[in-house]
Amino acid sequence: MSSNTAPLVDSGGESEWKPLLEGLLHEHRIAYFSMEIALENDIPTYAGGLGVLAGDTLRSAVDLGLPLVAVSLVSRAGYFRQRLDADGRQTEEPDPWSPEGRAHPLGAKIALEIEGRNVWVRSWLYVLRGQLKIAEPVVLLDTDLEENHPEDRVITHYLYGGDEAYRLKQEIVLGIGGVRMLHALGFRVREYHMNEGHSALLAVELLKVFAYRREEVRTGESPYDIPRVREVCNFTTHTPVSAGQDQFPYALVSRIMDGTADIGMIRRLAGDESLNMTRLGLNLSEYVNGVAKRHAELSNRLFPGYTVHAVTNGVHPFTWTCPEFARLYNQHVPGWCHEPELLVRADMAIGDDEVWHAHAGAKQRLIDKVHTLGSTALDPALPIIGFARRMTAYKRPDLLFSSLERLRALAQRHPFQLVIAGKAHPRDDGGKALIEQIYRHMRELAGAVTIAFLPNYDMEKARLMVAGVDLWLNTPLRPLEASGTSGMKAAFNGVPQLSVLDGWWIEGCIEGVTGWAIGNAEESHNGDDAQSLYAKLGDVVLPLYYNNRAAWIRVMKGAICKNASFFNSHRMMRRYVTEAYIR
Ligand SMILES: *Cc1c(COP(=O)(O)O)cnc(C)c1O
Numbered sequence: 001m002s003s004n005t006a007p008l009v010d011s012g013g014e015s016e017w018k019p020l021l022e023g024l025l026h027e028h029r030i031a032y033f034s035m036e037i038a039l040e041n042d043i044p045t046y047a048g049g050l051g052v053l054a055g056d057t058l059r060s061a062v063d064l065g066l067p068l069v070a071v072s073l074v075s076r077a078g079y080f081r082q083r084l085d086a087d088g089r090q091t092e093e094p095d096p097w098s099p100e101g102r103a104h105p106l107g108a109k110i111a112l113e114i115e116g117r118n119v120w121v122r123s124w125l126y127v128l129r130g131q132l133k134i135a136e137p138v139v140l141l142d143t144d145l146e147e148n149h150p151e152d153r154v155i156t157h158y159l160y161g162g163d164e165a166y167r168l169k170q171e172i173v174l175g176i177g178g179v180r181m182l183h184a185l186g187f188r189v190r191e192y193h194m195n196e197g198h199s200a201l202l203a204v205e206l207l208k209v210f211a212y213r214r215e216e217v218r219t220g221e222s223p224y225d226i227p228r229v230r231e232v233c234n235f236t237t238h239t240p241v242s243a244g245q246d247q248f249p250y251a252l253v254s255r256i257m258d259g260t261a262d263i264g265m266i267r268r269l270a271g272d273e274s275l276n277m278t279r280l281g282l283n284l285s286e287y288v289n290g291v292a293k294r295h296a297e298l299s300n301r302l303f304p305g306y307t308v309h310a311v312t313n314g315v316h317p318f319t320w321t322c323p324e325f326a327r328l329y330n331q332h333v334p335g336w337c338h339e340p341e342l343l344v345r346a347d348m349a350i351g352d353d354e355v356w357h358a359h360a361g362a363k364q365r366l367i368d369k370v371h372t373l374g375s376t377a378l379d380p381a382l383p384i385i386g387f388a389r390r391m392t393a394y395k396r397p398d399l400l401f402s403s404l405e406r407l408r409a410l411a412q413r414h415p416f417q418l419v420i421a422g423k424a425h426p427r428d429d430g431g432k433a434l435i436e437q438i439y440r441h442m443r444e445l446a447g448a449v450t451i452a453f454l455p456n457y458d459m460e461k462a463r464l465m466v467a468g469v470d471l472w473l474n475t476p477l478r479p480l481e482a483s484g485t486s487g488m489k490a491a492f493n494g495v496p497q498l499s500v501l502d503g504w505w506i507e508g509c510i511e512g513v514t515g516w517a518i519g520n521a522e523e524s525h526n527g528d529d530a531q532s533l534y535a536k537l538g539d540v541v542l543p544l545y546y547n548n549r550a551a552w553i554r555v556m557k558g559a560i561c562k563n564a565s566f567f568n569s570h571r572m573m574r575r576y577v578t579e580a581y582i583r
Pocket of ligand 1: 483
């Protein structure tokens with residue numbers, strides 16, 4: 001069995017790349033592994049919420065001076081660029097990027113055995129910088145090397161692309177390759193953090209790293225020091241249902257991984273029926289958490305015998321605050337970027353007019369952008385409702401359109417406009433059909449409600465939308481939204497949320513103070529939720545917007561003081577540090 005032989009390493013021209021890591025290797029770091037990370041808007045190494053959260057995690061680590069090293073795939077081919085035709089039919093265009101010029105090549109190479117072939121992996125150093133003079137290294141793994149088989153050169157190309165076998169290969173490179181690469185580069189790691197199950201194979205590699213030497217093991221005993229691995233591993237689960245978890249049949253696992261890991265041992269730790277990445281993460285991590293209180297409760301029920309803690313997600317303050325509000329906070333709440341808790345007093349510190357004008361600026365920027373993108377003319381005097389996230393069935397982008405008749409009647413009494421955005425995963429036909437359905441509704445509602453659908457939702461569009469709309473709408477099917485984060489981004493810009501009570505909103509909603517709830521916190525029924533949505537909009541939210549400007553601004557301030565001050569990634573990271581990384 002080759003799993004006992006030392007991994008192949010080629011430290012290739014160390015004198016050239018070692019200086020790039022100067023100052024980064026002396027400290028023991030937290031190694032944060034994620035399949036996707038939103039580093040910058042135009043670096044397409046992210047698909048959506050999970051990647052944006054990973055990016056915000058790093059941005060907060062930088063701001064807080066926390067020594068961390070992130071590991072991900074280089075994803076040269078990106079996720080995809082969304083094109084929509086006149087009927088809302090989505091086609092996917094490649095969205096490639098070149099790490100050359102944006103990141104530094106590191107000469108070291110490590111080898112993995114995948115499907116019986118040697119696959120060499122190299123890496124790129126992307127340096128994430130914050131406002132302080134601190135930098136955080138991000139190691140992007142890359143198999144596009146001449147010495148690799150053509151099929152293996154593209155393993156790190158397509159984010160969430162390909163079939164099951166392709167995904168497993170990516171996860172081998174991320175988890176096992178990532179651990180080997182950090183070691184080859186000279187990073188010293190004190191704790192590992194798996195952001196979702198995609199990287200759980202890192203713990204399998206650690207079992208090998210920490211295995212007892214042969215002479216220490218008595219015949220018949222396991223050579224693996226599981227407690228030692230658990231001690232340094234932390235695992236965050238983001239999926240509230242087992243169907244959402246990565247699972248691989250063992251026939252596939254054996255075919256692809258035989259030379260790389262001890263499959264019998266994986267079987268004992270990752271489930272007997274299939275390799276369940278969540279199960280693997282749970283069994284090999286001392287600290288496990290879900291991403292909101294309700295999600296952790298649910299996970300504890302889903303995984304009896306394990307303790308799943310709750311660390312509610314947050315968003316990065318500076319990244320998600322529009323320039324208008326950043327200016328206000330700088331002036332009246334100095335220090336908010338480092339200590340967003342200070343925003344708890346923003347209501348007293350900032351005048352109502354200032355809040356209204358800052359918002360008007362952000363709203364105009366969105367209106368201008370919508371006009372350039374699709375020539376839809378939005379009226380700054382009328383409220384804009386925003387809805388943007390991955391287009392998929394459980395997020396129910398169609399809930400608002402359940403009854404076009406009621407929607408028309410609503411708009412007649414209290415006119416409003418809609419801005420919508422979101423990509424459907426290339427293989428999610430249901431999600432694509434939802435976009436087409438929205439386009440049909442747009443046509444049917446022409447003249448009654450102005451609606452714009454912005455193509456190719458990304459971080460930049462998210463920044464514009466969460467600040468420029470007047471109300472953020474969120475209508476997932478309970479209990480499938482583990483956390484959700486876009487409503488938190490809205491809060492930093494004084495935009496209140498109207499949302500189903502799921503994920504973070506169960507914690508963030510104070511009715512009429514930070515925003516409003518659709519339905520109750522129990523099970524969802526499409527009919528009931530639609531009724532509640534129309535009633536809340538027509539009887540409470542829109543009348544308040546039109547009839548009582550001062551009261552509306554009080555809710556805007558409520559979102560800032562009570563939610564932005566709390567649902568930020570600085571708080572989240574401080575909790576990971578004290579409860580997970582330093583135990
Ligand atoms: C914040 C964000 C998301 C996640 O939004 P949710 O409402 O949490 O689903 C997805 N995509 C982009 C580009 C984002 O900025």
